[in-house]
Amino acid sequence: MQLHGIDFTSAPTRRKAITIASGQLDGDRLVLDSLESLHDFIAFENWLQRPGPWLGAFDFPFSLPRELVIHLGWPQEWTALIQCVRSHTRPALRELFKAFCDSRPSGGKFAHRATDLPAGSSSPMKWVNPPVAWMLHAGAPRLLDAGLSIYSLHPGDPSRIALEAYPGLVARSITRKSYKNDDPRKQTQARHHTRSAIIAAVESGQHRLGIALDCGLHRASLLEDASGDLLDAVLCLLTAAWGWQRRTQNFGLPEFDALEGWIAGA
Numbered sequence: 001m002q003l004h005g006i007d008f009t010s011a012p013t014r015r016k017a018i019t020i021a022s023g024q025l026d027g028d029r030l031v032l033d034s035l036e037s038l039h040d041f042i043a044f045e046n047w048l049q050r051p052g053p054w055l056g057a058f059d060f061p062f063s064l065p066r067e068l069v070i071h072l073g074w075p076q077e078w079t080a081l082i083q084c085v086r087s088h089t090r091p092a093l094r095e096l097f098k099a100f101c102d103s104r105p106s107g108g109k110f111a112h113r114a115t116d117l118p119a120g121s122s123s124p125m126k127w128v129n130p131p132v133a134w135m136l137h138a139g140a141p142r143l144l145d146a147g148l149s150i151y152s153l154h155p156g157d158p159s160r161i162a163l164e165a166y167p168g169l170v171a172r173s174i175t176r177k178s179y180k181n182d183d184p185r186k187q188t189q190a191r192h193h194t195r196s197a198i199i200a201a202v203e204s205g206q207h208r209l210g211i212a213l214d215c216g217l218h219r220a221s222l223l224e225d226a227s228g229d230l231l232d233a234v235l236c237l238l239t240a241a242w243g244w245q246r247r248t249q250n251f252g253l254p255e256f257d258a259l260e261g262w263i264a265g266a
């Protein structure tokens with residue numbers, strides 16, 4: 001099975017690309033075959049259409065919290081919900097989400113999915129720091145259009161499977177130190193050392209998913225990419241491998257709300 005880890009951005013450019021790490025399992029060891037950068041959504045949409053079989057773990061939220069969906073009166077079925085999300089512009093979504101937050105007490109402004117707490121991930125309705133709402137808005141409709149199979153959310157092509165991933169979940173099982181920054185002024189030697197420690201841990205399998213990675217000729221690229229995009233793609237690739245190993249047990253996912261979705265490995 002071809003496996004992919006996708007580090008996503010809601011605004012791909014030459015400077016900030018959608019990054020894909022691809023590999024295959026060799027026994028219990030994951031071999032990193034290639035790293036790829038996609039600089040626009042057309043390239044990403046074309047990539048999604050590549051024939052299966054493959055499984056990809058994507059770093060963006062696949063859905064919204066049920067609490068928010070009910071509050072807005074939006075469809076409580078995933079396909080219809082994603083169509084509803086895509087029908088709104090980002091400014092319109094921001095106004096709806098901000099009004100929701102403004103009506104709630106300090107410390108509990110954002111609604112969360114059940115998976116967000118165990119994963120340590122941000123609410124999918126957050127539009128800044130990080131803007132995961134825009135990642136959902138840009139990503140989920142494209143998965144739907146591509147006809148991918150998303151376990152328990154959408155019965156698409158069974159040879160092209162999508163799981164939701166969160167690289168921070170894997171990274172934090174190794175270290176809580178910062179390992180990346182898009183600002184060149186903050187791309188410090190300390191973050192370089194932290195990336196080195198994370199790479200060493202994934203090579204030995206000393207992380208929550210327990211899969212050892214063979215970086216091959218790509219190790220230096222993972223270390224020197226101060227943005228962390230390549231490393232995040234690899235952490236998503238590890239998640240894809242973990243899910244594939246558990247494909248006969250619902251890809252390792254627990255029972256969950258089929259509107260909200262679930263982050264693999266959480």
